[in-house]
Amino acid sequence: MNFSNRILDMDYSPIRKLAPYAKEAENKGVKVYHLNIGQPDVKTPDTFFQGVTDFKEEIIKYSDSQGIDKLIESFIQSLADSNIYFDKDELMITHGGSEAIQFAIMATCDPGDEVISPEPFYSNYSSFAKVAGAHIVPVETKIENDFHLPSKEEIEAKITDRTRCILISNPCNPTGTVYSYEELKMLGEIAKEHDLFIISDEVYRQFIFDNVPYNSCMHLTDILDRIILVDSISKHYSACGARIGLVASKNKELMHQILKLCQARLCVSTIEQYAASNLINTMNSYITEVKMQYKKRRDIMYNGLSSIPNVICSKPKGAFYMLAKLPVDDAETFAKWLLTDFSYNGATVMFAPGSGFYATEGLGKNEARFSYCTNVEDIQNSIVILEKALEEYCAK
Numbered sequence: 001m002n003f004s005n006r007i008l009d010m011d012y013s014p015i016r017k018l019a020p021y022a023k024e025a026e027n028k029g030v031k032v033y034h035l036n037i038g039q040p041d042v043k044t045p046d047t048f049f050q051g052v053t054d055f056k057e058e059i060i061k062y063s064d065s066q067g068i069d070k071l072i073e074s075f076i077q078s079l080a081d082s083n084i085y086f087d088k089d090e091l092m093i094t095h096g097g098s099e100a101i102q103f104a105i106m107a108t109c110d111p112g113d114e115v116i117s118p119e120p121f122y123s124n125y126s127s128f129a130k131v132a133g134a135h136i137v138p139v140e141t142k143i144e145n146d147f148h149l150p151s152k153e154e155i156e157a158k159i160t161d162r163t164r165c166i167l168i169s170n171p172c173n174p175t176g177t178v179y180s181y182e183e184l185k186m187l188g189e190i191a192k193e194h195d196l197f198i199i200s201d202e203v204y205r206q207f208i209f210d211n212v213p214y215n216s217c218m219h220l221t222d223i224l225d226r227i228i229l230v231d232s233i234s235k236h237y238s239a240c241g242a243r244i245g246l247v248a249s250k251n252k253e254l255m256h257q258i259l260k261l262c263q264a265r266l267c268v269s270t271i272e273q274y275a276a277s278n279l280i281n282t283m284n285s286y287i288t289e290v291k292m293q294y295k296k297r298r299d300i301m302y303n304g305l306s307s308i309p310n311v312i313c314s315k316p317k318g319a320f321y322m323l324a325k326l327p328v329d330d331a332e333t334f335a336k337w338l339l340t341d342f343s344y345n346g347a348t349v350m351f352a353p354g355s356g357f358y359a360t361e362g363l364g365k366n367e368a369r370f371s372y373c374t375n376v377e378d379i380q381n382s383i384v385i386l387e388k389a390l391e392e393y394c395a396k
Contacts, residue, residue: 014356051278067093074280097232120357176316304383
């Protein structure tokens, strides 16, 4: 029996593919500190669960393919607080930010087309592009420059007659980099001059630290018809499993086309939409408090990693990830070793190997992405374990 080339060309998630090793370690009684995945440990607001309780319909019906009015209006209100403005017909509810990105690529790319994205990038971007028959063309960013964008000329050198869009996350997963207005403006100029769309994944927009300003691609008012915004409740409200996101654009014709994809999958979970629509009633102090927690955790992880000999890391300004260079030849081999052959005081650490966030062969091989959306004690213990592990591993 044969499988499609599409599925054979896809990769397993670098974030999840080491999970069997972690499970085996835990079955042996080893405690595994999971720094590999962006699953917040902060409590989901009670307003979400109240939204479930308030659902009184006797039949769980299909909802409108665009999404329920109440949820659409709550997203419009939330985005307006960040000076991002949409009309109701410019926004579609999706199964998380993942479906939003996939729909955006499918609506703008044909098989064989290209999507430019700064690397390292969220590993599933490559999978989303491949599902659409397109592929990612990477633009390298470097840890020595805190993963900020290279020059306009370097980006333009990647453009061909098959390029259809630029895909970014801001703040960036996996680096935590927050792009400046000047960087976004440069991308806007490229999009305008080369007739491209910009897909801007801004699901971490609530978590920016150190008084760094939040700049959205939606603030580029001269190219709003080229911007496709992606957002989600997953990170803002610690509701990853709810799978509620959105795709939005001022380009009404584009949204009219994306509606076809929304209709093809019928609708997003009706109850989840009602529950998520009540999140707008969450007190602003919730986000403020969560942001303070993440900043504290970031500082502890950054200071801890930086104190380990020969570890190099960039201090992220947003999101809750940190990419670090480790003094090893292959971070994935080291990650497996941590789970199969090492423990310290009955515990070990799991991280996401950095190479999975690059499209260019060989890049990121000695890098690791660490998530700091777990508690302070776990981060502190993980730093101790990682230092002991590197000392033993490098001495072999």
